[in-house]
Amino acid sequence: xxxxxxxxxxxxxxxxxxxxxxxxxxxxxxxxxxxxxxxxxxxxxxxxxxxxxxxxxxxxxxxxxxxxxxxxxxxxxxxxxxxxxxxxxxxxxxxxxxxxxxxxxxxxxxxxxxxxxxxxxxxxxxxxxxx
Numbered sequence: 001x002x003x004x005x006x007x008x009x010x011x012x013x014x015x016x017x018x019x020x021x022x023x024x025x026x027x028x029x030x031x032x033x034x035x036x037x038x039x040x041x042x043x044x045x046x047x048x049x050x051x052x053x054x055x056x057x058x059x060x061x062x063x064x065x066x067x068x069x070x071x072x073x074x075x076x077x078x079x080x081x082x083x084x085x086x087x088x089x090x091x092x093x094x095x096x097x098x099x100x101x102x103x104x105x106x107x108x109x110x111x112x113x114x115x116x117x118x119x120x121x122x123x124x125x126x127x128x129x130x131x
Contacts, residue, residue, distance in 0.1 A: 014064035019119040020057060023085070026112045027053035030088075037100045045100070049091045055084040056116065071127065078124045085117040 014020050030053040034046040063077025089110050096106040 014061045017060060017064075017123070019116060019123060020060045022112070022119065023053075023056040023060070023081075023116050026109065026116070027057055030109065033101060033105065037095075041098075041100065045091065045094060045098070049088070049095065052084050052087050052091060056081045056088075056120075059084065071129075075124055075127045078120055078127065082117055082120040082124065085113045085120060088113040 011017050027050075031050050034049050037046040059077045059081040063074040063081075066077070067074035092101070092106050092109040092113070095101040095109075096103065101109070
C-alpha cells in the first residue's frame with residue numbers, strides 16, 4: 001500500500017495518515033521491547049532504536065504543520081522520516097545479532113519498516129509539484 005495524494009488530501013491532521021498510524025504503532029512496540037535490553041544498552045542501542053522509531057512520527061507531525069505555508073518543507077520532513085525508517089532496519093539487525101530480540105521480532109520490525117518506507121516514498125511522490 002502506498003500513501004498517495006488521495007489519502008493526504010482527505011487527512012485533516014497528521015494522525016489521519018495511514019503511514020503515521022502504522023509508524024506510531026510499531027514505535028510503541030519498539031519502545032516497550034527496548035526497555036528489556038540489558039542495562040549497558042539503555043543509553044546506547046536501546047536509546048537509539050527508541051529515537052529512530054519515534055523520529056518517523058515526529059517528522060511527519062512537524063512536516064504536516066508546515067505543509068500549508070511551506071510545501072517543500074513537508075516533502076523534506078517526509079524524506080527525513082523515510083531515512084529513519086530505513087535506519088531502523090539497521091538497528092533491528094544489531095538487536096537481532098546481539099541477541100536482544102528474537103528472529104520473529106526482527107522479521108516483524110524489518111517488514112514493518114520496509115512497508116513504512118514504501119508508504120513514505122509514495123507520500124513524497126504525491127507531494128511533488130505537478131509539472
